Amino acid sequence: MASPREIRRRIRSVGNMSQITRAMEMVSAAKMRRAQQRVVASRPYAERLEAMIADLAALRLDTEQLKEFPLLDEREVKRAGVILITPDRGLTGALNMNVIRRASHYILTDAGVPVEVIAAGKKGRDFMVRTRQEVVAEFIGLGDKVTFDDTRPIADVAIEDFVSRKVDAVYLVFAQFVNTLVQRPELRQILPIAKPQESGIYTDYIFEPSPEAVLRNLLPRYIEVQIYQAMLESIASEHSARMVAMRNATENAKELVSDLTLSYNKARQAQITREVSEIAAGANALGR
Numbered sequence: 001m002a003s004p005r006e007i008r009r010r011i012r013s014v015g016n017m018s019q020i021t022r023a024m025e026m027v028s029a030a031k032m033r034r035a036q037q038r039v040v041a042s043r044p045y046a047e048r049l050e051a052m053i054a055d056l057a058a059l060r061l062d063t064e065q066l067k068e069f070p071l072l073d074e075r076e077v078k079r080a081g082v083i084l085i086t087p088d089r090g091l092t093g094a095l096n097m098n099v100i101r102r103a104s105h106y107i108l109t110d111a112g113v114p115v116e117v118i119a120a121g122k123k124g125r126d127f128m129v130r131t132r133q134e135v136v137a138e139f140i141g142l143g144d145k146v147t148f149d150d151t152r153p154i155a156d157v158a159i160e161d162f163v164s165r166k167v168d169a170v171y172l173v174f175a176q177f178v179n180t181l182v183q184r185p186e187l188r189q190i191l192p193i194a195k196p197q198e199s200g201i202y203t204d205y206i207f208e209p210s211p212e213a214v215l216r217n218l219l220p221r222y223i224e225v226q227i228y229q230a231m232l233e234s235i236a237s238e239h240s241a242r243m244v245a246m247r248n249a250t251e252n253a254k255e256l257v258s259d260l261t262l263s264y265n266k267a268r269q270a271q272i273t274r275e276v277s278e279i280a281a282g283a284n285a286l287g288r
Contacts, residue, residue: 004271007264011257018253024091025246031144032180032239039177039232046229053193053222056207056215068212070163071219074192079114081136081167082107083158083190084128085174085230086121087238088140093248095175095183095241096123099234102185103173107133116167120154120231136161144239146231148224155224162191174230175237181244183237190226193219 002010084103086096103124107115119125119138128135137157142150158170170191175183207214 002263002267004264004267007260007267011260011264014253014256014260018250018257021246021249021253025243025250028239028243028246032236032243035144035232035236035239036177039229039236042229042232046225049218049222049225053215053218056211056218069216069219071159071191071193071223075168077113077168079116079167080111081116081118081158081161081170081191083118083120083154083170083172083227083230084124085172085234086119086124087234088122088142089238090123091245092238092241093245095237098183098185099173099175100124100127102187104131106171106173106187116161118154118157120151121234142231144235146228146235148228151228151231152224155220155227158191158227159220159223167191172226172230174234175241177233177236177240180240183241186230186233188226188230190223193222 082103084099086099090096100123103117104127107117114134116134116136117124117128119128119135119140120142122140125135125138125140137154139154161167162170169189172186172188172190174186174188176186178184
């Protein structure tokens, strides 16, 4: 059994650690609220853009001029690309591993073709390099306040590889923010842009200079918005997962301190009893 001094040292150590995890929980909670606001604010824009793409694409998808829109070109998939979005840091519970596992399952099982990886985030990049996957580009250190311009190079790489036929399909893998406790790993195809199922919201509008010209310019922007939205979802998921992980760590530390305090009291009581017994034995020996 450990001595009271050793147990007291462990209590101080765990107490200090709980203060750190508590501070990290509060920081993550503040960042999570800001990230959640950005996610909620950006979703209507992404949905409206998708609706506009649906109407414009419906005007051209059934014509012979599909070749003018290479991002709509559906072809046999002989090689695919994955944009893997993960945090740069850990301490997020199972979040990183869940997202990486979803990407790995697609690459190794579902794809059935060679897959190249565009890694946005240090954790995903490190895992893919360690498992010897083909990482063609990496984007790390984007930070919590990522902007649209920060994500545009990711879209440029994906679009260039698709248009040049280096890959025949591109997928996004990221953590979709559902709520504070739920972050769902998501696999979403972004290239080629799928034929919309519904349209009709903007069909009565007059587009200048023409619907075709607007569609031609909107398609790359649509890919950029999809990646930007996924990045915002990932950031919100990261801070939510870290907040919950730090809260659990703080609660576990408090329980450990309670158990250690009980052990300390028992050890101290045993020490006092032993000292009293030794004193009584010494007194008896002197009395003889």
